[in-house]
C-alpha cells in the first residue's frame with residue numbers, strides 16, 4: 001500500500017500543524033479553565049480557522065468549499081487535535097452537516113442555507129438527535145413506537161409546528177443552523193417515523209436552555225434546545241417526510257464523516273500525549289537518573305507509541321478506503337478502537353507524570369478530553385451498532 005501524500009495533502013497537513021502550534025495550543029488551557037461552560041468558545045479562533053478553510057473544508061468546490069478528500073480530512077483533524085481536541089472538533093462538526101446540505105438538500109435549501117454558511121466565518125452547525133428521555137434508542141432503534149425521538153412536529157398548512165426538547169447538542173447554544181430529527185408519526189417505529197428538518201437559530205418558538213458543564217472538551221459546548229410551538233416551513237424538510245433514517249440522509253453522512261473524524265481526532269490527542277511523556281522523560285530525573293533511563297517509563301512510552309502508530313495506520317487506511325469508495329465496517333471499528341487507544345494512551349501519559357499527572361494541567365486535560373470518547377464513539381450502543389454490521 002502506498003502511504004505517500006500528494007502535494008495538496010501535505011500542504012493541508014502543514015497548514016493545520018502551523019495553526020495548531022501557533023493558535024490552538026497556546027489558547028488551549030486558558031479556554032479549558034473558563035468556569036462558565038457557555039463562555040469557553042473563542043470566536044476569534046473560529047474566525048481564523050475558518051479563513052484558513054478548516055470550517056468549510058469538505059464543501060464541494062462548486063459551492064465555494066475546498067472539497068478535501070478523506071485522507072486530507074484525517075491529516076487535518078489529527079494535526080488540529082494535537083493542538084486542542086475540542087477546538088478541532090468545533091471545525092469538524094461543520095464538515096458532516098455542510099456536506100449533507102450540499103449532497104441531500106434541494107437547490108432552494110442550498111441557496112438559503114449553504115450560501116450564508118459559506119459567507120459567515122462564525123456560522124457553525126449542529127445536529128439534534130438526543131432528548132431527555134435518552135439517546136441510545138435513536139442510534140439503535142428498537143421496534144417499539146414508544147421508543148426514541150419525542151420532539152413532535154404536526155403539519156399546519158405550509159408549516160410544521162414543533163414541540164419538545166433536544167439535549168446535550170453540540171453547538172446547541174452557539175450554532176446558527178441545526179439538523180433536527182423530529183417525530184412526524186407517533187404510531188410507527190422510529191425507522192419510519194422521523195423527519196429531518198433544517199431549523200435556523202432564529203426560528204420563532206425555539207430557545208436555548210442550559211449549557212452543560214462538561215469535564216472535557218470544554219471549548220466545544222453542548223446545550224439544551226427547547227421548542228414551544230416552533231414554526232418551521234415545510235420547505236425546510238430534507239428528503240421525505242418520515243425518511244430521516246433513510247440511507248440518503250443522516251445515516252449515510254454520519255457513517256462517512258462522524259467515525260473517521262473522531263478516530264483522527266483521537267490520534268491527534270495520542271500524538272500530544274506521547275509528545276508530553278517523551279519531553280518529560282528526557283528532562284525529569286528520579287533516583288538520580290533521567291526518567292527515560294527508568295525501565296518502567298521506557299515500557300510505558302513503548303506502549304503509548306505502539307498504540308498511537310497502530311491507530312495512525314488504521315485511521316489512514318480507513319481514510320484511503322473512503323476515498324476509494326470502499327466503505328466497510330472498518331469505519332465503525334476504527335472509531336471504537338480509537339476510544340480504547342486514546343484512553344489508555346492519555347492515562348499512561350498522566351501516569352508517567354505521576355502525581356503531576358493530576359496536577360499537570362496538560363496531562364490532566366488530555367485524560368478529561370479522552371473520557372468524552374466513551375460517550376460518543378465507544379459506548380455499548382455504538383459498539384453493538386458496528387458489530388451488527390460486521391455480523392450482517
Ligand SMILES: Cc1cc2nc3c(=O)[nH]c(=O)nc-3n(C[C@H](O)[C@H](O)[C@H](O)COP(=O)(O)OP(=O)(O)OC[C@H]3O[C@@H](n4cnc5c(N)ncnc54)[C@H](O)[C@@H]3O)c2cc1C
Nearest residue numbers: 127128129130134135136137168169170372375379380381
Ligand atoms: C461531548 C458530547 C457531544 C454530544 N453531541 C451530541 C450532538 O451533537 N447531538 C446529539 O443528538 N447528541 C449528542 N450527544 C449525546 C450522545 O449522543 C448521547 O449521550 C448518547 O447517544 C447516549 O445517550 P444517553 O446519554 O441519553 O444515554 P442512554 O441512551 O440513556 O444510555 C445510558 C446507558 O445505557 C446503555 N444502553 C442504552 N441502550 C442500550 C442497549 N440497547 N443495549 C446496551 N446498552 C444500552 C448506554 O450505552 C449507556 O451506557 C453528545 C454527547 C456528548 C458527551
